[in-house]
Amino acid sequence: xxxxxxxxxxxxxxxxxxxxxxxxxxxxxxxxxxxxxxxxxxxxxxxxxxxxxxxxxxxxxxxxxxxxxxxxxxxxxxxxxxxxxxxxxxxxxxxxxxxxxxxxxxxxxxxxxxxxxxxxxxxxxxxxxxxxxxxxxxxxxxxxxxxxxxxxxxxxxxxxxxxxxxxxxxxxxxxxxxxxxxxxxxxxxxxxxxxxxxxxxxxxxxxxxxxxxxxxxxxxxxxxxxxxxxxxxxxxxxxxxxxxxxxxxxxx
Amino acid sequence: xxxxxxxxxxxxxxxxxxxxxxxxxxxxxxxxxxxxxxxxxxxxxxxxxxxxxxxxxxxxxxxxxxxxxxxxxxxxxxxxxxxxxxxxxxxxxxxxxxxxxxxxxxxxxxxxxxxxxxxxxxxxxxxxxxxxxxxxxxxxxxxxxxxxxxxxxxxxxxxxxxxxxxxxxxxxxxxxxxxxxxxxxxxxxxxxxxxxxxxxxxxxxxxxxxxxxxxxxxxxxxxxxxxxxxxxxxxxxxxxxxxxxxxxxxxx
DNA sequence: CGTTAATTTGAGACCATTCAATTTCGGTGG
DNA sequence: CCACCGAAATTGAATGGTCTCAAATTAACG
Numbered sequence: 049x050x051x052x053x054x055x056x057x058x059x060x061x062x063x064x065x066x067x068x069x070x071x072x073x074x075x076x077x078x079x080x081x082x083x084x085x086x087x088x089x090x091x092x093x094x095x096x097x098x099x100x101x102x103x104x105x106x107x108x109x110x111x112x113x114x115x116x117x118x119x120x121x122x123x124x125x126x127x128x129x130x131x132x133x134x135x136x137x138x139x140x141x142x143x144x145x146x147x148x149x150x151x152x153x154x155x156x157x158x159x160x161x162x163x164x165x166x167x168x169x170x171x172x173x174x175x176x177x178x179x180x181x182x183x184x185x186x187x188x189x190x191x192x193x194x195x196x197x198x199x200x201x202x203x204x205x206x207x208x209x210x211x212x213x214x215x216x217x218x219x220x221x222x223x224x225x226x227x228x229x230x231x232x233x234x235x236x237x238x239x240x241x242x243x244x245x246x247x248x249x250x251x252x253x254x255x256x257x258x259x260x261x262x263x264x265x266x267x268x269x270x271x272x273x274x275x276x277x278x279x280x281x282x283x284x285x286x287x288x289x290x291x292x293x294x295x296x297x298x299x300x
Numbered sequence: 301x302x303x304x305x306x307x308x309x310x311x312x313x314x315x316x317x318x319x320x321x322x323x324x325x326x327x328x329x330x331x332x333x334x335x336x337x338x339x340x341x342x343x344x345x346x347x348x349x350x351x352x353x354x355x356x357x358x359x360x361x362x363x364x365x366x367x368x369x370x371x372x373x374x375x376x377x378x379x380x381x382x383x384x385x386x387x388x389x390x391x392x393x394x395x396x397x398x399x400x401x402x403x404x405x406x407x408x409x410x411x412x413x414x415x416x417x418x419x420x421x422x423x424x425x426x427x428x429x430x431x432x433x434x435x436x437x438x439x440x441x442x443x444x445x446x447x448x449x450x451x452x453x454x455x456x457x458x459x460x461x462x463x464x465x466x467x468x469x470x471x472x473x474x475x476x477x478x479x480x481x482x483x484x485x486x487x488x489x490x491x492x493x494x495x496x497x498x499x500x501x502x503x504x505x506x507x508x509x510x511x512x513x514x515x516x517x518x519x520x521x522x523x524x525x526x527x528x529x530x531x532x533x534x535x536x537x538x539x540x541x542x543x544x545x546x547x548x549x550x551x552x
Numbered sequence: 553c554g555t556t557a558a559t560t561t562g563a564g565a566c567c568a569t570t571c572a573a574t575t576t577c578g579g580t581g582g
Numbered sequence: 583c584c585a586c587c588g589a590a591a592t593t594g595a596a597t598g599g600t601c602t603c604a605a606a607t608t609a610a611c612g
Binding site: 191 | 347348364366368369370372373374376388391392393394396397419420423426427430431433434435436437438440441442443444445447448449450491492531535536538
């Protein structure tokens with residue numbers, strides 16, 4: 049059985065979080081999975097369920113969200129191609145939130161049992177997976193700050209900055225431009241605002257010359273000003289995990 | 301060198317997250333640490349730093365927070381005695397937020413290197429630590445929803461419910477009552493509100509007979525109604541981690 | 553090319569904020 | 583033990599950022 053290259057991006061990203069041996073990489077590439085094409089708004093995980101599989105986004109975008117009693121929806125995070133959207137369920141058992149596709153997507157569903165086995169047998173991979181969940185966690189913290197203590201324009205600008213940097217890291221941008229995978233209603237659900245107000249905020253950001261945005265195609269015209277408008281500082285994305293350096297330093 | 305019982309609560313809590321062997325427990329109890337008494341508002345971790353130690357709260361309360369450009373503070377989580385407040389820094393390197401004591405506290409500072417070694421040598425302990433960070437993560441997600449999509453009264457009621465359940469789990473309550481370790485200004489920083497409005501909300505909750513609160517002593521008079529007022533559902537606290545059951549089931 | 557979703561704009565209402573002042577609480581020293 | 587002081591809590595009045603409601607326009611998609 050030849051290892052399928054579909055999981056190569058996974059091995060590649062995890063290798064950025066922790067040093068992986070050839071054996072580690074091979075074990076990742078040998079994970080069993082089922083490739084699945086799904087439409088927009090497809091539910092990958094439902095709150096309260098105990099999923100038996102983990103979903104790796106091969107193509108397309110997804111988001112996690114919760115719904116309050118009176119039907120308001122809060123989006124908790126956005127996921128880009130190459131990300132495992134529900135790793136935590138393997139360890140926590142019951143899903144505490146929903147995961148849904150933003151766009152048409154291709155996912156690889158990996159049996160949780162296989163992931164458990166991988167964690168058990170390849171501690172370095174487990175370490176990398178842990179770090180991935182910790183970076184998720186850091187992004188959640190920043191989102192708490194964003195919706196809790198920033199005004200509407202700052203919130204939206206901050207989100208657009210975050211997406212720019214993460215898209216760049218994923219190779220999905222060209223010259224500070226990317227295809228925004230969110231409707232204005234979904235931007236509102238990310239930022240705790242109403243769609244109407246998001247529309248006005250975007251108009252203001254356009255008016256100031258910070259961005260251009262038409263038919264979902266976003267371009268950041270003045271990154272410095274957008275970062276300032278969004279009170280944005282990228283430390284929380286941990287794109288240069290210090291752990292690697294620290295480990296290398298400790299080993300040398 | 302006899303193992304100090306000070307770390308026993310840590311071993312106990314981690315054992316709830318993953319099955320620990322005698323060797324695992326001994327390794328935890330053998331961790332080196334320095335006991336330190338600190339005053340209120342003492343900084344345990346500062347954003348941007350690369351801490352060399354982890355802080356275990358032995359007595360007292362702490363909180364994590366970030367400050368926006370214009371000086372607004374958002375509290376991201378509250379920590380009870382027995383919790384490791386900055387485990388993630390061992391793996392991420394640079395702290396992306398501040399940690400500060402809410403009250404006078406006693407902490408055990410554990411060298412990160414020792415924790416790293418523990419993770420490497422006792423995979424079951426590493427697993428438990430990972431699960432602890434995942435539960436943290438789930439609480440962050442709920443807080444995003446709380447500040448993003450709930451009105452003021454619901455936010456405060458939700459927070460009071462969360463604290464009640466966590467205090468109960470830590471054995472810090474009597475008859476639905478506990479000592480609230482937060483000022484109204486700090487409650488405001490948790491919920492993304494102003495101190496003035498928190499005061500009015502608390503008055504309303506008292507007026508409805510849901511709680512009594514005087515001089516920091518809180519009693520939940522009508523838990524059912526407070527849960528309803530706070531749109532509260534405890535799934536996200538993962539107080540009964542399903543992973544344990546799942547692992548036991550898989551092993552049996 | 554029709555149909556539905558998404559975006560855009562306006563006007564009025566409201567929840568939470570800001571600003572300001574007063575009262576109460578908690579701790580400390582005389 | 584009481585007086586004092588700063589911090590915390592409380593209350594009022596006015597402002598304002600965001601929401602709600604409603605309608606029109608444009609874009610997306612089969």
